[in-house]
Amino acid sequence: MYEAVIGLEVHVELLTRTKLFCRCSTRFGAPPNSQVCPVCLGLPGALPVLNGEAVDQALKAAAALNCRINRISTFARKHYFYPDQPKGYQITQTRPLAEGGRVDLGAFQVNIARLHLEEDAGKSIHTPECTLVDYNRSGIPLIEIVTEPCLRTPAQAREFLEHLRLIMEYAGISDCKMEEGSLRCDANISLRGPGGSTAVVEIKNLNSFRAMERALAYEIRRQSRLLAQGKAVAAQTLRWDEAANRTVVMRSKEEAGGYRYLPEPDLPPLILDEAAIARACRLPELPLARKARFIGAYGLSEADALILIGDRMLADWFEAAVAAGARPRPAANWVLGEVARLRKETRHLPFTPADLARLIDMTERGAVSVAGAKKVLAVLAERGGDPEQIVHSLGLAQVSDREQLAEVARQAVAENPDAVRDYRSGKDRALRFLLGKAMKLSRGRANPQLLRELVLQAIADAERL
């Protein structure tokens, strides 16, 4: 039996207004080559100037991953020729911004080897006739996070990456949209068995969590098979082919050649003072801390808390509803149920957590039934509005007035003596019949619990007469 040894190299695009070494905008989706300048196009004579905002963001990431921050880090040029690399080299770091981090996921722990700043390349668009290059992405700030090879299963790798995304999102470091390429992952994998370890294989192009998990599982199967046949695993760089559901060879490691690192002569070493580091360490609440608080302060179940923190918008929604007065547990139920469902359907929510809090309050006061409240929420999701008004306009207001319902109950009992008799002789169905009659007399607006209590009371009163 073989054990998988997996390490990840994760590239995270930092949320900054401008690029790493120039003032160009980082906005996603702009027309091709509309956010470029001499620096990010690598024009002759252009010089890079480090963006302080990107450094702050990278420092936050380092702090969030419990890394040791290097007071002095250095930039270097990594050379390779490719059309989307306008200078013939990428500016990255040799002495990294931070090292030696750790992420504790309870069941297992992931050690971070290093975290450094680097610039993104442009984007090649291949058409049948030619290749086009969009340099809007050229120079966008990235951090590369390299884990130690401490992951053992594809599931662990996925759990770590998902958690990493949450951390980045919570700390406001990145929006981590895999589909827009703001979170990218390469994996290194080898198998370890009684006879030693196989060569390390690198898998690129893992552009979804699912792809990563499947590619790793595929590689474990492929390599195990090779080993079983007594064959060696070649040290290669592979690419995950999503459509074919397999890995394909990009290049053998030998061909890759050296990157000819050169200390970047255009940028002095990055020297951080205590204040900058202290500033970076003031992080907002991170996902695991929030989960603990949801359980401790709000009495949520572990499962509910986990789902909530995994969806930052829902978690924020939940907290806002609680802040607006809703009791935490029903609020969690509503948020995880109806609110999540409506958001999925309508993609945005035109009502506020305060609206939800009022609706929950109304159900708890019996002013509207749970079913009625769901209808109200659907209307809110569709066109917004005031919850109370919607309850009234839909005629969903529940009658909970004791006097009024007692009258209705008496009337139902008086008008249906046969049913009363049946009930007395032990026929439960007769009670449901009477409740139905009473509900009808209230035009369906009676609070069902109260109505039931009052009908039983009316039957008892009728007996005494």
Add this chain to the structure above:
Amino acid sequence: MNELKSLSLAELSELLAARKLSSVELTSYYLERSRKYQKDINGYITITEDLALATARRADELRTREELPLLAGIPVAVKDNIVARGAPTTCASRVLENYVSPFDAAVVEKLSLNPLLGKVNLDEFAMGADNKTSAFGPVRNPWDLQRVPGGSSGGSAAVVAAGCAPFSLGSDTGGSIRQPAAFCGVTGFKPTYGRVSRRGLVAFASSLDQIGPLARSIADCALVLQAICGHDPADATSARQEVPDFRACLQADVRGLRLGLPRENFACCDEEVAGAVEEAARQLELAGATVHWVSMPYRDEVVTAYLLIATAEAASNLARFDGVKYGYRGQGQTLDELYTSSRIFGATVRRRLMLGTFALSGEDCPACYEQGLRLGRAIARHLDSLFRQCDVLLLPTAPTVAFTLDGEQDPLASYYNDILTIPANLAGLPAVSVPCGLSSGLPVGMQLMAPRFREDLLLRVGHTWQCLTDWHQRWPREVN
């Protein structure tokens, strides 16, 4: 108006300010001379007449309304590896033959009221010391058209020497301002690394490159330095150092200054060259300086450090010229073919790129480059120690006078020709070459070197020297 070319920048500035001379007149005068001698000297790659006259008119027009900076309206020639909008920037290479920069270099911005006469010739990508590697033909030395002007700022030096431009800008990576200044009998000033923004200078070796002026005197250089020095937030290697009043620095004489003469640097020179520089030192001694011999006992170390640093950085800096985005584009079915056919550098550039690529790759990498840096730092430390014994180092700029165009030089031997100028680049020091004599009718240059950011000392010694002598005022017979 033939005497215009002999006027100092300060005198021209006064005439312009008093409106006894217009910038259009002055610019036309220099444009005419530039065109006249272009065939013989080939100093320019592009003469930008329209651009120059437009700026001249703007300066004249502005002057009717406001007082202008000292140098405003005085035309300039700019080395063709410094970008300027509206004119091609070729770096004397076929690779960039039709390249026009969309932005101005920082120094061009600072000289926005100085009519740009043209972009002057250089060795391809500033790699060379004789100006023979230009894709647009060699520059010829105005003192002897059969001789080289030096390099790589050969055009910058030749056009000033021939009176085709009152001053020019060059760049100095291993002596590229000072050596051609010496060969052409003009004053060439390399400021401290970081004094002048490199933004817009097409990089050769980023950690050594520095822009500086070439002019007819130290006093002229002081005015240009005043205009182009200063911190640039857009160049991360630019120094946050206050810029002194360089003109005021000219006031002080050399009394009490200690001049150090590195023995080895005289021993390696032609006798007449060494003799002329020693004689200059003696005259400065008479003017009140103290003179003594010091030792700079390194030679191979200088060449090795320079070769490793300069070629490695050049290989990196020139990687961007791949034919994809701008510049010459070759033909090819595959990406590799496109790259191969687009990188049409000349032999010298090619040799250095291969050397540099080698210095950065393989098992010993980046050890090779780092070793170069370490050697450079060791030399810089030794120079620091010399500056405890003396205030200014005084030595020849080049071991010989200008050599002939037809001589073929062994590449390695040619690196040794730069041995006197390279140390200032390795240590980031300011250094200047001033004319100090003639040998067989050809100019000899004296080099002065000072601690970092002590340009003032160079101005003091250089100006004192030029007040005592008239070597800097001589004209080559062919252009006078």
